[in-house]
Amino acid sequence: xxxxxxxxxxxxxxxxxxxxxxxxxxxxxxxxxxxxxxxxxxxxxxxxxxxxxxxxxxxxxxxxxxxxxxxxxxxxxxxxxxxxxxxxxxxxxxxxxxxxxxxxxxxxxxxxxxxxxxxxxxxxxxxxxxxxxxxxxxxxxxxxxxxxxxxxxxxxxxxxxxxxxxxxxxxxxxxxxxxxxxxxxxxxxxxxxxxxxxxxxxxxxxxxxxxxxxxxxxxxxxxxxxxxxxxxxxxxxxxxxxxxxxxxxxxxxxxxxxxxxxxxxxxxxxxxxxxxxxx
Numbered sequence: 472x473x474x475x476x477x478x479x480x481x482x483x484x485x486x487x488x489x490x491x492x493x494x495x496x497x498x499x500x501x502x503x504x505x506x507x508x509x510x511x512x513x514x515x516x517x518x519x520x521x522x523x524x525x526x527x528x529x530x531x532x533x534x535x536x537x538x539x540x541x542x543x544x545x546x547x548x549x550x551x552x553x554x555x556x557x558x559x560x561x562x563x564x565x566x567x568x569x570x571x572x573x574x575x576x577x578x579x580x581x582x583x584x585x586x587x588x589x590x591x592x593x594x595x596x597x598x599x600x601x602x603x604x605x606x607x608x609x610x611x612x613x614x615x616x617x618x619x620x621x622x623x624x625x626x627x628x629x630x631x632x633x634x635x636x637x638x639x640x641x642x643x644x645x646x647x648x649x650x651x652x653x654x655x656x657x658x659x660x661x662x663x664x665x666x667x668x669x670x671x672x673x674x675x676x677x678x679x680x681x682x683x684x685x686x687x688x689x690x691x692x693x694x695x696x697x698x699x700x701x702x703x704x705x706x707x708x709x710x711x712x713x714x715x716x717x718x719x720x721x722x723x724x725x726x727x728x729x730x731x732x733x734x735x736x737x738x739x740x741x742x743x744x745x746x747x748x749x750x
Contacts (some may be wrong), residue, residue, distance in 0.1 A: 513562050514728030518570060520686070522554040522720035526579050531699060533709030535587055544583045547711070549603065552579040554718060556607075562726060569612045572629075576605040576716070581640070589644035591652045601640040601661060601700065607633045607692065609670055623684075627672040633694045637661035640700040640709070659707050662698035666713070669693050674720070682729030685721075692716040 531547040534540060554577070560570025581601040589595035613627035638661045645653035674688020696713035 513564060514726060516560050516562060516568075516570075516724045516726040516729075517557070518560060518572070518686070518722055518724045519557045520555070520572075520574070520720050520722030522690075522718045524552050524554050524576060524692075524716040524718045526551050526714055526716050528581075528714045529696070529712040531583060531709060531711045533585070533700075533707055534702075535585070536705055542585075544599070545586055546582065546584040548582050549579045549714065550582075552716075553577040554720065560611075560724075565618075566615050567613070568615065569610070572607075572609050572611060574607040574609070576607065578602050578604050581637075583642075585642070586647075589646075590654045591644060592646035592648070594647045595644045595654075596647050597642045597644040599640055599642040602638045603635055605633050605635045605694070607631065607668060607694075609668065611670070611672070613672070615676075618678075621678040622675050623678075624675045625673070625688075629670040629672070631668055631670075632665045633668040633692075634663065634665050635694065635697060635711075636663040637699050637711075642706070657704040657706065659700035659703045659709070661700055662708075664697045666695040666697045668695065676724065679723075680730075682726045684724045684726070686724060688720050690716075690718040690720055692718060 526549045528547055528549045531544045532541050533544065535542050554574055556572055556574030558570045558572030560568055562568045579602060581599070581603065583599035583601075585597045585599065587595060587597075589597070609629040609631035611627055611629035613625045616624045616626070640659040640661060641656050642659070643653055643656045645651070670693070671691045672688055674686060676684040676686045679685050693715050694713050696711050699709045699711045701708045
């Protein structure tokens with residue numbers, strides 16, 4: 472009798488364990504979504520710029536009467552000029568970019584005067600007039616200082632050359648005591664040459680769209696001195712001592728790959744809980 476009860480009890484225990492196993496839901500193992508890699512904004516871009524340059528001529532010299540007597544102009548100034556340019560560049564990463572730019576500096580009039588003897592008298596003052604235009608070719612590098620909302624401030628520097636083209640210089644010398652008593656106007660042939668140049672920049676870009684950035688900035692451009700005009704009528708040749716340009720600029724950059732987006736991965740579908748099975 473005891474053996475029969477023990478056998479029945481064991482059978483009931485095994486059945487209850489099996490039934491409990493069938494009723495227990497299976498917990499699914501959650502799958503982690505694959506890691507999404509955020510891509511940097513890199514690639515080629517085109518740029519265009521316009522601006523206004525405040526020109527500062529550092530002085531001018533010329534040979535007065537002979538090749539052994541080089542003297543300074545008493546007055547040597549150039550007017551301001553407009554600037555238009557463009558270039559191509561490459562955005563290396565979110566913090567570093569570089570480009571090659573070509574800018575045109577519009578006509579800037581030269582106003583000068585000298586003093587000395589002339590045909591009109593021993594004490595003469597000359598009125599000198601000319602103008603210049605320039606092409607500036609520059610290789611530049613910039614450091615973007617982080618993006619704050621849609622604004623990215625930056626600093627940069629460039630090195631290159633500027634072709635300065637001086638027009639003919641015309642000077643008229645008059646007696647200092649009688650301004651109406653003047654010599655005939657003399658024309659000196661203008662000169663043109665390439666000069667070493669460097670630039671320093673600072674500004675900020677503003678995101679307009681995913682691949683268009685507006686750019687507002689300042690550039691300091693230094694141009695070395697060079698030939699200015701030739702010899703004529705016992706005067707010249709002359710040279711300028713170079714000039715600096717303080718530029719206020721506005722422009723835009725078009726980044727070809729700016730709208731590329733990283734691949735978006737969907738989260739795996741949820742696995743429904745297994746319904747209990749009753750046996």
